[in-house]
Each structure stands twice: as C-alpha cells, then as structure tokens.
Amino acid sequence: MRGLYLHIPFCQHKCVYCDFYSLETIHLIEEFVETLLEEIRLRAASIQASEANSLRSGQLQFQTVFFGGGTPSLLSPKQMERIIAQLHRYFAIDADAEWTMECNPGTVTPEHLRAYRALGMNRLSYGVQSFHEDELRFLSRIHSVGEAQEAIKLSRDAGFENINLDLMFALPNQRFEQWKSTLDIAVALQTDHISAYSLIFEPGTPLNTMLQQGKVRAQNEEHDAEMYSYAIDFLGQHGYEQYEVSNFAKDGKYCAHNCLYWQGDEYVSFGPSAHGYLFGTRYWNARSLKRYTENVRTGALPLTSSEILSDKERMFERAFLELRARGIRKAEFLRDFGVSIDDALAPLLREFVPTGELRTSSERVQCTPKGYAVCDALTVEAIHLLEKYCGVEWKQPQESEEIV
Numbered sequence: 001m002r003g004l005y006l007h008i009p010f011c012q013h014k015c016v017y018c019d020f021y022s023l024e025t026i027h028l029i030e031e032f033v034e035t036l037l038e039e040i041r042l043r044a045a046s047i048q049a050s051e052a053n054s055l056r057s058g059q060l061q062f063q064t065v066f067f068g069g070g071t072p073s074l075l076s077p078k079q080m081e082r083i084i085a086q087l088h089r090y091f092a093i094d095a096d097a098e099w100t101m102e103c104n105p106g107t108v109t110p111e112h113l114r115a116y117r118a119l120g121m122n123r124l125s126y127g128v129q130s131f132h133e134d135e136l137r138f139l140s141r142i143h144s145v146g147e148a149q150e151a152i153k154l155s156r157d158a159g160f161e162n163i164n165l166d167l168m169f170a171l172p173n174q175r176f177e178q179w180k181s182t183l184d185i186a187v188a189l190q191t192d193h194i195s196a197y198s199l200i201f202e203p204g205t206p207l208n209t210m211l212q213q214g215k216v217r218a219q220n221e222e223h224d225a226e227m228y229s230y231a232i233d234f235l236g237q238h239g240y241e242q243y244e245v246s247n248f249a250k251d252g253k254y255c256a257h258n259c260l261y262w263q264g265d266e267y268v269s270f271g272p273s274a275h276g277y278l279f280g281t282r283y284w285n286a287r288s289l290k291r292y293t294e295n296v297r298t299g300a301l302p303l304t305s306s307e308i309l310s311d312k313e314r315m316f317e318r319a320f321l322e323l324r325a326r327g328i329r330k331a332e333f334l335r336d337f338g339v340s341i342d343d344a345l346a347p348l349l350r351e352f353v354p355t356g357e358l359r360t361s362s363e364r365v366q367c368t369p370k371g372y373a374v375c376d377a378l379t380v381e382a383i384h385l386l387e388k389y390c391g392v393e394w395k396q397p398q399e400s401e402e403i404v
C-alpha cells in the first residue's frame with residue numbers, strides 16, 4: 001500500500017494538551033491552500049525525477065489519502081475540492097481508495113459534510129476525546145458533548161458509514177466511572193472505529209506547564225493502566241477488535257492509512273511539519289507555516305531534513321511498529337531482511353505465548369488483548385533480542401523539532 005498525507009495546520013482554538021503543529025490564524029487558510037497546491041505540484045515533479053533515476057517502472061499508485069492536522073474540517077468544500085483536484089491531477093489514486101478527513105465536532109455543518117462526501121471523502125475521524133462537559137472544558141475543546149453526538153448523526157445523514165472517534169483517558173481528576181460512561185456513550189453511537197489514548201503531558205504544551213506548576217496532577221500509572229485494560233476488555237466485548245495499541249475496529253474496518261505507517265509502507269506528505277517516506281528516504285517538512293510558505297514560493301520543496309534508512313534501520317522500525325499493531329508478518333520479514341522472526345524472538349515467544357500475552361501463527365507474531373496492555377515492555381524486549389540476533393544496535397530516529 002501507499003498513501004498521501006496532507007497536514008492542515010489550523011485550529012479554531014489550540015487545545016491545552018496538543019503538540020501537533022497548528023495555528024489559530026485561520027484567516028491564513030486561503031493563502032495556505034494556494035501554497036499547498038503548489039507543494040503538491042513540486043513534490044510530484046520531484047518524485048517523477050526520482051522515478052526516472054530509479055529502477056522502478058510505471059507511475060506510483062496510491063491507496064489511501066489522509067487529511068490530518070490541525071483541523072481539516074475548517075476547510076470549505078471549495079478549498080477541499082481544489083486540493084482534491086490537484087491530487088488527482090498529479091497522483092494516481094485508486095478508485096476505491098480510503099479517503100479520511102479529521103474533523104472537530106465543533107466545526108462541521110450538514111452542508112459541508114454532504115459536500116465532503118460528494119467530493120469522495122469516505123471516512124471521518126472525529127476528535128471527541130470525552131463525553132463529559134467538565135473534561136471537555138478542561139481539555140479546552142471547542143465543542144460540547146451534544147455537538148459531538150450531533151456531528152456523528154449529521155455525518156451519517158450525509159452518507160458517511162466509516163467513522164472513527166478519538167477518546168482520551170487518564171485525565172487529571174478523571175474518575176473511573178467517568179471513563180466508563182464515555183466508553184458507554186461511544187459504543188452506543190456504533191461507529192466502526194474507536195481510538196483510545198492515554199493523555200500525555202507533551203513538553204511545551206500549556207498542560208505540561210500546569211503540571212510543572214503543580215496546578216494539575218497526572219494520574220498514577222496503575223490507574224492509567226486500569227483504565228486502559230478496561231477499555232480493551234469493554235471494547236472487545238462490544239465487537240471492537242484491537243489491532244494496535246490504541247486502535248479498535250469493528251468488522252475489519254481498520255484505518256488503512258495508519259496500517260500502512262505501521263507496516264513500513266511508503267507515504268508522500270504535504271504541509272508544514274508533515275513527514276513522508278519514499279524510495280527508502282524519510283523527509284520532514286518545515287515545522288513553520290512561514291518557512292514552509294517561503295520555500296514553496298521560491299519553487300523549493302519545504303524540507304527541513306531527510307535521511308536514508310539503512311536496511312537494518314528499516315528492519316528494527318518494522319519490528320517495532322508491527323508488534324504494536326497487527327503483528328510482525330513473518331514471511332515478509334524473512335523476504336525483506338533475511339531474518340526468521342521465530343528464531344530471532346524465540347526466547348520472547350517461549351516466555352509470553354504460554355502467558356497469553358503473545359500469539360504466534362504461520363503468518364504473524366502478535367500481541368493478544370492482554371499483551372497490548374503490556375506492549376511497551378514486550379516491544380523493548382523484542383528489539384533487544386533482535387539487536388542481539390543481528391549483532392547491531394538500533395538508534396531510534398528523532399523527529400525534527402524545528403519551530404520558527
């Protein structure tokens with residue numbers, strides 16, 4: 001699989017916990033769209049030049065498109081239409097591709113939703129976070145519980161069947177009962193997909209400052225782990241299959257775009273702070289709208305850095321990501337890296353298959369629901385064993401943090 005990602009770096013209001021690159025200067029959206037159209041053209045030209053120099057033949061084909069942010073639902077249908085037309089103009093996208101758009105429940109209207117659907121969007125991902133007003137206020141979300149529920153209904157009325165809800169747990173002062181009732185309401189909405197994340201105090205966010213000033217207290221680790229385990233069990237009982245540490249889907253409705261990240265596939269990205277991976281090279285766009293715009297206007301790609309991944313780096317990354325998701329694919333691992341995962345991870349399998357935390361089949365080694373709850377520890381151990389087996393150490397890549 002291969003994907004396209006577009007980062008829309010605007011939000012109506014910045015949430016206290018968020019460290020994604022986004023700005024409240026929404027009056028700049030129209031100008032940004034112009035720049036984005038140009039970046040798409042520049043990137044396509046650069047890919048064509050690379051293709052001409054590579055051994056690959058034929059145009060690259062794409063199976064997923066993901067509008068993330070930021071808040072893509074701040075884009076008007078007209079702006080969205082122009083971007084989509086530009087993507088079709090320069091990239092070959094499968095007719096049955098997955099087209100996802102992240103939405104804030106406080107920004108959608110029936111007219112816009114119908115228009116997005118008519119433009120070909122077929123999956124919406126809503127940042128809902130909580131079904132409690134006090135928690136939404138604490139997180140400084142711009143929407144109410146009622147607006148979130150209404151947004152799901154409106155989306156269905158507009159023809160969207162495939163909908164994700166993002167939820168958050170382990171908030172300061174969050175009682176267990178509150179988390180349970182958020183999950184109750186989410187499940188009652190019967191969306192095909194739910195993502196459940198533990199709140200992280202990201203450096204540089206207002207929430208982290210509040211933590212350092214003693215204005216809020218983080219939940220203790222046991223409470224956090226209990227909430228997570230409860231979500232795994234509860235969602236499992238309601239037909240949601242866990243297919244990654246934080247992601248649950250009904251009837252195999254996995255997010256294809258995220259799956260391609262987790263199995264080390266290629267993706268081309270656009271927009272400030274976006275990063276892509278193509279022809280064995282990872283690249284980062286400038287994490288600054290100003291720098292991004294200046295670069296594109298002068299006809300340059302808005303890159304801040306890039307790196308070529310060695311085979312070994314790709315191998316470690318693949319093992320790390322796949323074990324956290326749908327499992328390490330054994331045949332592909334052997335084909336791509338010449339390493340038998342059964343041999344390399346034999347001690348791990350001997351210990352954690354009998355305890356019910358890992359399962360192994362002819363196809364994959366993967367976490368069970370019990371294993372996802374301790375996935376960090378299992379992954380650390382798996383990487384350690386792989387390092388020993390291959391006789392190399394893995395230095396995990398650091399993302400570019402340039403902010404201007």
Ligand code: SF4
Nearest residue numbers: 011014015018069070
């Ligand atoms: S709406 Fe989403 S991207 Fe925007 S600030 Fe809030 S969490 Fe971050």
